[in-house]
Amino acid sequence: MDIGSYKLTSIVTSTFALDGGAMFGVVPKTLWSKQVEVDDLNRIEMVTRTLLLESADRKILVDTGNGDKWQPRMREIFKINTDQFVLPASLMQHGIDVNDITDVICTHLHFDHIGGNTRLQGEELVPTFPNAKYWVQEENWKLANHPNEKDKASYLSENWAVLAQNGMLEILKSDTEIFNDIGLEIVHGHTAGQQLPLISDGTTTLLYGGDLFPMKAHIPIPWVMAYDNEPLRSIAEKKSILPDLLEKDAIIFFEHDPANVACKLVSTEKGIFGGTNINI
Numbered sequence: 001m002d003i004g005s006y007k008l009t010s011i012v013t014s015t016f017a018l019d020g021g022a023m024f025g026v027v028p029k030t031l032w033s034k035q036v037e038v039d040d041l042n043r044i045e046m047v048t049r050t051l052l053l054e055s056a057d058r059k060i061l062v063d064t065g066n067g068d069k070w071q072p073r074m075r076e077i078f079k080i081n082t083d084q085f086v087l088p089a090s091l092m093q094h095g096i097d098v099n100d101i102t103d104v105i106c107t108h109l110h111f112d113h114i115g116g117n118t119r120l121q122g123e124e125l126v127p128t129f130p131n132a133k134y135w136v137q138e139e140n141w142k143l144a145n146h147p148n149e150k151d152k153a154s155y156l157s158e159n160w161a162v163l164a165q166n167g168m169l170e171i172l173k174s175d176t177e178i179f180n181d182i183g184l185e186i187v188h189g190h191t192a193g194q195q196l197p198l199i200s201d202g203t204t205t206l207l208y209g210g211d212l213f214p215m216k217a218h219i220p221i222p223w224v225m226a227y228d229n230e231p232l233r234s235i236a237e238k239k240s241i242l243p244d245l246l247e248k249d250a251i252i253f254f255e256h257d258p259a260n261v262a263c264k265l266v267s268t269e270k271g272i273f274g275g276t277n278i279n280i
């Protein structure tokens with residue numbers, strides 16, 4: 001798919017699993033289990049899905065997934081599997097070397113979004129994309145370095161410390177268009193300063209759903225995650241964003257949905273829901 005001067009490619013970088021109850025907050029299992037696959041430990045099968053944007057002069061990644069630095073115990077808890085998908089190898093299949101990446105837009109610094117930012121070279125942590133700028137919102141950067149007790153376990157400095165040391169981080173303070181046709185929706189309900197790229201050429205619009213819309217089942221307004229720091233704020237953010245996306249006939253891209261890469265929206269008397277799937 002192309003939007004404006006960008007060619008869009010979706011790349012799955014790992015499979016993993018999170019607790020189903022945590023993924024759907026107050027929604028009863030009798031409802032959410034009809035929408036998603038669940039294992040015998042009540043975990044939902046998920047993926048990490050990166051979006052690659054290529055133009056004449058830039059090669060941009062949106063998020064980098066779980067990465068490959070995991071110890072066996074954590075791999076087991078989160079069922080992290082990177083046997084089939086590793087970001088550098090997947091990029092090579094599209095003819096792109098890690099040195100070619102110019103920018104990495106980090107939606108937020110939770111490990112399942114930016115674990116691929118760095119990698120181990122022997123015992124040493126190094127940037128996975130040595131020539132890239134890594135873009136983060138200031139509010140999220142501050143929280144990641146001084147996390148609250150609720151989402152502290154998701155902020156692991158091994159995913160950014162070496163980037164900060166090498167001066168590779170670009171700390172943003174607003175929703176200004178960072179590249180031609182790429183704006184940012186800033187939301188705070190899941191965690192402070194989450195930035196969701198909004199790619200639009202005026203005809204086609206796509207929102208990278210991040211952890212505001214991790215899966216297609218999260219489109220209905222009350223279906224928010226128990227992981228969110230401020231669930232009521234997530235609800236308000238969805239309420240404000242969805243009608244605008246519907247009016248633009250926009251596409252939502254899902255970072256964590258194994259079965260649905262992206263979709264359009266439909267409006268019914270019961271609210272706004274996921275509609276026709278779009279392949280990217």
Ligand SMILES: [Zn+2]
Nearest residue numbers: 108110190211
């Ligand atoms: Zn998150």
